[in-house]
Amino acid sequence: MSSLDKLTIGVGVTTPFGSVMRWPDDSPFRALTTFTALPLFDIKPTLAYQLHPDFSIGGGADIYTFASFFGEGQAELQSISPGGLAPAGSKLEFNGKGTAPGFNVGALYTALRNAEGQPVANVAVVYRSQATLHLDGALSANGVKIQDATTTLVLPQVITGGIALWPVRNTEREWKLELNLTFPVARYGVGLSFREVFGIEFCDTPQLAAGSFITWVGNRSEIWISIWLMAGSSLSRKIGTAPMPFWSGPSIDG
Numbered sequence: 001m002s003s004l005d006k007l008t009i010g011v012g013v014t015t016p017f018g019s020v021m022r023w024p025d026d027s028p029f030r031a032l033t034t035f036t037a038l039p040l041f042d043i044k045p046t047l048a049y050q051l052h053p054d055f056s057i058g059g060g061a062d063i064y065t066f067a068s069f070f071g072e073g074q075a076e077l078q079s080i081s082p083g084g085l086a087p088a089g090s091k092l093e094f095n096g097k098g099t100a101p102g103f104n105v106g107a108l109y110t111a112l113r114n115a116e117g118q119p120v121a122n123v124a125v126v127y128r129s130q131a132t133l134h135l136d137g138a139l140s141a142n143g144v145k146i147q148d149a150t151t152t153l154v155l156p157q158v159i160t161g162g163i164a165l166w167p168v169r170n171t172e173r174e175w176k177l178e179l180n181l182t183f184p185v186a187r188y189g190v191g192l193s194f195r196e197v198f199g200i201e202f203c204d205t206p207q208l209a210a211g212s213f214i215t216w217v218g219n220r221s222e223i224w225i226s227i228w229l230m231a232g233s234s235l236s237r238k239i240g241t242a243p244m245p246f247w248s249g250p251s252i253d254g
Helices: none
Strands: 007-014 019-022 035-038 042-054 055-065 075-080 089-097 100-113 118-128 131-141 144-155 157-168 174-186 193-198 200-202 212-225 225-234
Touching: 042 100, 055 131, 089 144
Parallel strands: none
Antiparallel strands: 007 042, 019 035, 035 075, 042 055, 055 100, 075 089, 089 131, 100 118, 100 131, 118 157, 131 144, 144 200, 157 174, 174 212, 193 212, 212 225
């Protein structure tokens, strides 16, 4: 087998951070958010090389971006104005888009094979780097643009580990069970939580919009047996209004 026979080249498209969340307009944190959308997808050109029949390594680029055919093609954050920036009760919306690069590396080990030489137990690990996404867009009130605005969204570095088992794998049928665990990497180590400060800066003023603190804690496990069966647990929202000041900036009335 030549060296090129051990090389695999491919490209994939995933949505690792895509999300849509909505809250009532009369919620206690309506001045922070009532709707968020992040229709972000990841284009992944990738190379993989087989160092040993049972061990391969791979790596590639992560290109995070938006497209008009996927959702609204931009990030969106909506809230209810408490006054100041716009008249109290106005519906505020920030929207923006951008592109950010990142990278990923991984390894795959085949621990067991059946009599035909097919893998029946695989172990894999993948590291995905942090990426800084600069979102340029506009701030509007009740659908009327107030001014240009920009913000920065930091996508966390992530380590994912996985185990795949084939209880049955032959020429007639194949059953596969797979467990994947994803760990966001905190600034000072590996953990299951991260905190990010999210602020919007107006392009014609040095003031920053109010910061919001969002904490995510959870885990996800997935099992596939012929069809996808999903099971897991997560705590995806922990929001308190005390450390979250209201929007600041020039009044819409001047």
